[in-house]
Amino acid sequence: MLTGIHILLTLKCTNECEHCFLHCGPSREATFTVAQLRTLIRQTEELGTVNTVYFEGGEPFLFYPLLLEGLRMVRAAGFDAGIVTNGYWATSVEDGLRWLRPIRELGIVDFSVSDDEFHHLEKNDRKAEFAFQAAQQLGIPAGTICIDPPNVSPQAAEGRRGKPVVGGGLLFKGRAAEKLTAGLPTRPCEEFTTCPHEDLLSPERVHVDAYGNVHLCQGLTMGNMWEEPLCDLVRAYDPQMHPIVGPLLRGGPARLATEHGLAMSNSYVDECHLCYTARKLLLPRFPQYLTPKQAYGL
Numbered sequence: 001m002l003t004g005i006h007i008l009l010t011l012k013c014t015n016e017c018e019h020c021f022l023h024c025g026p027s028r029e030a031t032f033t034v035a036q037l038r039t040l041i042r043q044t045e046e047l048g049t050v051n052t053v054y055f056e057g058g059e060p061f062l063f064y065p066l067l068l069e070g071l072r073m074v075r076a077a078g079f080d081a082g083i084v085t086n087g088y089w090a091t092s093v094e095d096g097l098r099w100l101r102p103i104r105e106l107g108i109v110d111f112s113v114s115d116d117e118f119h120h121l122e123k124n125d126r127k128a129e130f131a132f133q134a135a136q137q138l139g140i141p142a143g144t145i146c147i148d149p150p151n152v153s154p155q156a157a158e159g160r161r162g163k164p165v166v167g168g169g170l171l172f173k174g175r176a177a178e179k180l181t182a183g184l185p186t187r188p189c190e191e192f193t194t195c196p197h198e199d200l201l202s203p204e205r206v207h208v209d210a211y212g213n214v215h216l217c218q219g220l221t222m223g224n225m226w227e228e229p230l231c232d233l234v235r236a237y238d239p240q241m242h243p244i245v246g247p248l249l250r251g252g253p254a255r256l257a258t259e260h261g262l263a264m265s266n267s268y269v270d271e272c273h274l275c276y277t278a279r280k281l282l283l284p285r286f287p288q289y290l291t292p293k294q295a296y297g298l
């Protein structure tokens with residue numbers, strides 16, 4: 001049952017992080033309008049199962065008035081709200097307080113700040129830390145998201161005793177699949193027989209972008225809610241019949257590649273690396289489900 005909507009308020013971002021699933025960056029567009037937000041909230045209400053709406057991106061604070069208006073709508077509709085940001089706007093704790101006071105008035109249940117090496121444009125960048133501290137001072141429930149760069153250890157993984165393991169918490173999809181996989185240990189395609197990170201059978205949360213795409217995983221959609229109301233999309237979602245989700249459920253990214261007759265390399269870093277690479281090859285065949293092209297760096 002769908003209980004969470006994550007609004008990709010914009011694909012524009014201050015940074016071009018190497019691990020970004022959606023290839024966001026300063027040159028990207030795709031920003032919601034107020035009218036689109038209104039439509040999304042109304043359709044979410046009609047669904048009747050959602051309790052939490054997140055604002056993320058890209059960097060949602062780049063469109064601060066829009067973020068506030070969206071929050072107002074979400075709270076007026078009775079949903080809990082959350083925000084994910086890189087905190088670029090908190091040039092000091094004092095400044096951060098000014099950005100966050102209006103948000104505290106509206107009330108949010110989660111304020112997550114990405115604070116790791118990937119998000120820091122400059123050495124000793126403390127803006128994420130300032131944003132987090134400002135949220136804490138205001139009593140806003142806050143946390144940090146920290147992704148480590150990939151590291152390779154000889155530590156044994158289950159069933160792979162003695163083989164190198166890639167750690168760091170990264171998933172190799174989006175820009176990470178293209179920028180961060182070089183030189184990392186790989187495993188044979190046949191080993192990737194599940195999607196370990198998304199509940200594709202019965203998704204509890206989806207991401208929605210300004211084009212109306214309803215993402216099951218970044219760049220993999222159940223359909224477009226500007227073309228078909230969200231209620232109808234969710235009701236009609238048949239995972240086994242979906243040309244991408246069906247194979248993934250039957251046998252993971254390995255099955256996705258074989259069912260569609262793709263010529264792949266022999267080995268990949270993880271499930272997402274194979275899945276993303278296969279999906280990119282399938283873009284011309286399934287443009288209605290593998291979209292937007294920006295999610296594939298195009």
Ligand code: SF4
Nearest residue numbers: 173195197217272275
């Ligand atoms: S395996 Fe594919 S569908 Fe599953 S999380 Fe990774 S990229 Fe997404």
